[in-house]
Amino acid sequence: MNNYQYINVSSCEEIGYVTLNRPNVLNALNRFMITEIVNALESFDKNDDVKVILLTGEGRAFAAGADIHEMAEDDSIRLELLNQFADWDRIALIKKPIIGAVQGFALGGGFELALCCDVLVAADNAQFGFPEINIGVMPGAGGTQRLTKLMGKTKALEWLWLGEPMSAKEALHYGIVNRLVAPEVLLEETVRFAKKIAKQPSLSLRLIKESVLKAIDYSLYEGMQFERKNFSLLFSSHDQKEGMKAFIEKRKPNFKGK
Known part of the structure; x- marks a missing residue:
């Protein structure tokens, strides 16, 4: 199943695993690696045997940032023509739950990738942050937007302007991380959590995720209208009849997922 250069991909017991696999450079993200990650996520999204996707990194880090060597000589026109963030936009279209397991560093693009997950479990020694300002740039794959929606304008500006690392405990405080665990049991505890989610009716998982994502951008009234349509839609499912x-x-x- 693993026909990828920069990631490892496998599945077991209704969980699809995507593991960043450039440990010698702390899983620094290059453009081709992002394409591979998104392709793997989309493949699992279409796979009926997979209920939950688990994203993690091999070695000492989740992802310590983007590959700076790859972009150091870029200019604005080249970046515009590359349209490199189009791949990142595809992650938001994944319907199934994405659970991230974060150890070590999740910095810059690595932090942005972590923020694309629906739920994050982190080792208690993990570090997050956006150090881009220290090299004269800023986040470009959604970091300023997702961080602000999670912690609010004033705190987001502080972290983005200073470019300092954020501890796992601070990330938990700001609602970025769901759970902290000891580093040695990170994957075990994340898999345990993923298996609990995988037992839930998959159509309900799908429509709950869709509704929650709408809540971020919609007004309360618009969000509630969207929620009610999804609520009603589930009454056409086998799982609703079986559940009740x-x-x-x-x-x-x-539950059969239909």
């Missing part, structure tokens, strides 16, 4: 029947009959439901 099982509740009435006091037994465990047998």
